[in-house]
Amino acid sequence: MEIVARRLDGVLPGQRLESAMTPGLNVLKTFDPPLHAIDGGTFTGVGRRGKLLLVELATADGEPLTLLTHLMSAGRLQLFDKRGSMRDRTSRVLLRLPEGRELRLREFGTRQAAWIKLLRPDALAEEASLNTLGPEAWPDPPELAPLLASPRPLHSLLRDQQVLAGIGRTWVDEILHAARLSPFKRGDDLSEAEAEALREAMVAVLGRVIDVYEEHVALPLPEKFPKPTRVHAHQGRPCPRCETALEAVFYEDYVMSYCPQCQTEGRVLKDRRLSRLLK
Numbered sequence: 001m002e003i004v005a006r007r008l009d010g011v012l013p014g015q016r017l018e019s020a021m022t023p024g025l026n027v028l029k030t031f032d033p034p035l036h037a038i039d040g041g042t043f044t045g046v047g048r049r050g051k052l053l054l055v056e057l058a059t060a061d062g063e064p065l066t067l068l069t070h071l072m073s074a075g076r077l078q079l080f081d082k083r084g085s086m087r088d089r090t091s092r093v094l095l096r097l098p099e100g101r102e103l104r105l106r107e108f109g110t111r112q113a114a115w116i117k118l119l120r121p122d123a124l125a126e127e128a129s130l131n132t133l134g135p136e137a138w139p140d141p142p143e144l145a146p147l148l149a150s151p152r153p154l155h156s157l158l159r160d161q162q163v164l165a166g167i168g169r170t171w172v173d174e175i176l177h178a179a180r181l182s183p184f185k186r187g188d189d190l191s192e193a194e195a196e197a198l199r200e201a202m203v204a205v206l207g208r209v210i211d212v213y214e215e216h217v218a219l220p221l222p223e224k225f226p227k228p229t230r231v232h233a234h235q236g237r238p239c240p241r242c243e244t245a246l247e248a249v250f251y252e253d254y255v256m257s258y259c260p261q262c263q264t265e266g267r268v269l270k271d272r273r274l275s276r277l278l279k
């Protein structure tokens with residue numbers, strides 16, 4: 001989301017919004033102000049908080065409004081030079097700009113989970129999806145020991161947006177590997193040195209990913225982003241640090257990869273999928 005916000009913030013401010021439409025069913029989660037309040041308005045900026053995107057606009061009357069956007073896992077925001085076909089079934093939100101250009105929120109797959117909210121400043125200040133977010137994991141997260149002081153495993157704590165905002169599953173594996181910590185180590189069981197190593201790994205891994213995006217992601221913004229992973233979903237391949245074969249634990253809808261040598265003192269963790277089948 002960081003790179004999406006940066007790219008859009010580089011071109012949208014000052015641009016006029018001709019009209020907004022929502023072909024997606026129930027994609028707009030607010031009704032006051034109505035979506036057409038931003039027709040004829042002007043983009044003023046694009047920012048990010050956690051995995052949420054904040055598209056700032058001023059209405060034709062100069063009223064500031066924010067289009068809060070959550071792409072969930074299958075949504076993409078792209079800025080096209082031409083308008084899309086109205087038959088494009090992936091279209092959820094269309095923001096039409098002059099000269100036929102269009103900022104389009106598309107969502108792939110059958111689940112329609114992405115959403116937008118159009119909020120006045122007072123409603124934005126009270127918006128729960130923002131207010132419940134933990135501090136940003138990048139670029140300068142606070143000291144981790146107090147944040148993670150909970151009996152939950154690190155792999156679950158780190159992707160909990162209310163604990164720390166902005167880390168997805170993919171990067172949790174990369175961060176824990178970089179910090180040489182077991183995904184199942186409890187948050188309240190971290191030594192001071194481990195908590196500091198984790199913080200450093202978090203900043204370094206997320207910084208490296210953003211550097212790759214900076215280099216490779218350009219407008220109109222891709223459908224598929226590069227995934228500069230070294231560990232996540234690399235099970236069976238050699239650990240980039242010690243060359244031990246990486247292992248994985250499979251869950252219903254994702255995989256958690258780790259190095260048994262660097263992270264779990266040689267232990268191979270139980271595969272939850274397998275143990276469920278054997279029950």
Ligand SMILES: [Zn+2]
Nearest residue numbers: 239242259262
């Ligand atoms: Zn290793």
